[in-house]
Amino acid sequence: MAAPIEDYALLGNCRTAALVSKEGAIEWLCFPRFDAPACFAALLGTPENGHWKIYPTGNVRAVQRQYVDGTMILETTFITDDGEAKIVDFMPSTFTHSSVARIVVGLKGKVTFNMDLVMRMDYGRTVPWVEQHGPHTHTAVAGPDMLVLRSGVPVEAQALHSTARFSVKAGASKSFTLTHQLSHEPICDAFDVDEALTKTEYFWRQFSDRCPDTGPWTNLVKRSLVTLKALTYLPTGGIVAAPTTSLPERLGGQRNWDYRYCWLRDATMTLMAFMNLGYFDEARAWRDWLTRSVAGNPDQMQIMYGLGGERQLNEFELPWLPGYEGSEPVRIGNAAATQYQLDVYGEVADAMEQAIKGRLPSHPRIEAIAEVIVPFLEQAWRQPDEGIWEIRAEKQHFTHSKVMAWVAFDRIAIVASGMSNGQAFSDNCRRVANEIKEEVCREAFDPKINSFVQYYGSDCLDASLLHIPLTGFLPADDPRVIGTVKAIEQRLTRNGLLLRYETEHGVDGLPVGEGAFLACSFWLADVYVLQGRDQDARALFDLLAGLCNDVGLLAEQYDPEQRRMLGNFPQAFSHVGIINTALNLHRAKAPAQARASA
Numbered sequence: 001m002a003a004p005i006e007d008y009a010l011l012g013n014c015r016t017a018a019l020v021s022k023e024g025a026i027e028w029l030c031f032p033r034f035d036a037p038a039c040f041a042a043l044l045g046t047p048e049n050g051h052w053k054i055y056p057t058g059n060v061r062a063v064q065r066q067y068v069d070g071t072m073i074l075e076t077t078f079i080t081d082d083g084e085a086k087i088v089d090f091m092p093s094t095f096t097h098s099s100v101a102r103i104v105v106g107l108k109g110k111v112t113f114n115m116d117l118v119m120r121m122d123y124g125r126t127v128p129w130v131e132q133h134g135p136h137t138h139t140a141v142a143g144p145d146m147l148v149l150r151s152g153v154p155v156e157a158q159a160l161h162s163t164a165r166f167s168v169k170a171g172a173s174k175s176f177t178l179t180h181q182l183s184h185e186p187i188c189d190a191f192d193v194d195e196a197l198t199k200t201e202y203f204w205r206q207f208s209d210r211c212p213d214t215g216p217w218t219n220l221v222k223r224s225l226v227t228l229k230a231l232t233y234l235p236t237g238g239i240v241a242a243p244t245t246s247l248p249e250r251l252g253g254q255r256n257w258d259y260r261y262c263w264l265r266d267a268t269m270t271l272m273a274f275m276n277l278g279y280f281d282e283a284r285a286w287r288d289w290l291t292r293s294v295a296g297n298p299d300q301m302q303i304m305y306g307l308g309g310e311r312q313l314n315e316f317e318l319p320w321l322p323g324y325e326g327s328e329p330v331r332i333g334n335a336a337a338t339q340y341q342l343d344v345y346g347e348v349a350d351a352m353e354q355a356i357k358g359r360l361p362s363h364p365r366i367e368a369i370a371e372v373i374v375p376f377l378e379q380a381w382r383q384p385d386e387g388i389w390e391i392r393a394e395k396q397h398f399t400h401s402k403v404m405a406w407v408a409f410d411r412i413a414i415v416a417s418g419m420s421n422g423q424a425f426s427d428n429c430r431r432v433a434n435e436i437k438e439e440v441c442r443e444a445f446d447p448k449i450n451s452f453v454q455y456y457g458s459d460c461l462d463a464s465l466l467h468i469p470l471t472g473f474l475p476a477d478d479p480r481v482i483g484t485v486k487a488i489e490q491r492l493t494r495n496g497l498l499l500r501y502e503t504e505h506g507v508d509g510l511p512v513g514e515g516a517f518l519a520c521s522f523w524l525a526d527v528y529v530l531q532g533r534d535q536d537a538r539a540l541f542d543l544l545a546g547l548c549n550d551v552g553l554l555a556e557q558y559d560p561e562q563r564r565m566l567g568n569f570p571q572a573f574s575h576v577g578i579i580n581t582a583l584n585l586h587r588a589k590a591p592a593q594a595r596a597s598a
Contacts, residue, residue: 083109
């Protein structure tokens, strides 16, 4: 059975990613990019669905893990009865082919390890044809894919596994690499593992060393920053929501989704985090990805795209995988790509306005995008949608969606002065924004509970209502906002953390129950900052920071009763929350305050 979600660490090369457990087992790996079929899928099945485990044979007294500061290089130290040794795991960042490198280093005494490599293509279904090429090189071929294993020790074949047993003394090391390539090409050349390690450390350090000081949260912010960078697909600038699929939002349930794609909402918030920290090259790369991906009629804009801007993300299930802890089904693709979600237009407009504020170089297509979006939105904002939480039930007039439609018109009105017909265009946007605000305040506020509600005519609450003050739709000290925050605290809080919404009302069309969605709690902390409730903000942020695992990573959700992470991991949304809330607490002029005063 797979380990608890919080027991995994992330490896990445800005093209794909792997998850490795505390027991030295890589149990999730997609080659050559994030959304490719996994060759290690034990995370969602069993070791027979693919894994690569290197673990001491003797009694292990303790396991300690850490990343090399500011990098994605993981060091796992095993303290055994016979001595100490560590595994240095990383994905080289400077090569054409995607690879995983593992270096086993002796520290004290003599430690013996077993290696078990199970290569399975196509999400754990296909057993490849394995051949030996020389004493230390093996290939595994299935269809278009080839894996090339280079091992510092002899490897034997046993029942469709590749195995080895070896020892390391203090000061000695053994190296292993696994590289993906196309099967019709000649076997790629070996690379020097020590040189690759040095170059990979440099790659990450030259990025992370620019992270500004955020007081007591600097290390936590830097780890989140590096994680977001690792979730970026370097060739195009696209940013995935998470590197995994089907890690459940409820154990044993059906809330299992594929997050290995680029949501406009998630990526936009990641872009904001990059800009808030001064990383404008990454922001520019995403902005350029956006202008390519959304090209076309505005009514065809999707909420998510593939890494290169692909639109076809058809959803299907993998019946041969039992799912994480029996959570079925395992899904590939995401049908939500076809949903209509009004809020994404506001997210994109907000990001573009923030980019201009940050003096990001202009893009010639941005004005054209604004000019076609506005006429479309003048009609579209009046329609119901599936909302931020991607309900698979009847569309509703979601309050958050209307607020973000207001954001779209508000932000475009601000930046329209630089356009060819700037003033008239701006005046029209302001007129529509005022119309939206008037309707939302009339239709979405329930005086009986003194709160805004999830959608028109309902009495449900939703954590996304916190964006009312965060976007500047209404001031944080408006009595209606104060009442909404109080109601959310009372009805959505579980053990100090926020649920997304009241699932028992069944609005999303799925079986009830899930963990606390961590981004929502970060939003509440940000609102506390805006309301001057600094002690409450600090306490909530400390609670959230304490949920990070031993290497500083967060999943999408957390079960406060079972004290376990839930959902895909690591989640960009959660790490954006760490960065922005830490900045809000640290800076006199915080991002949330700046956004709300736009």
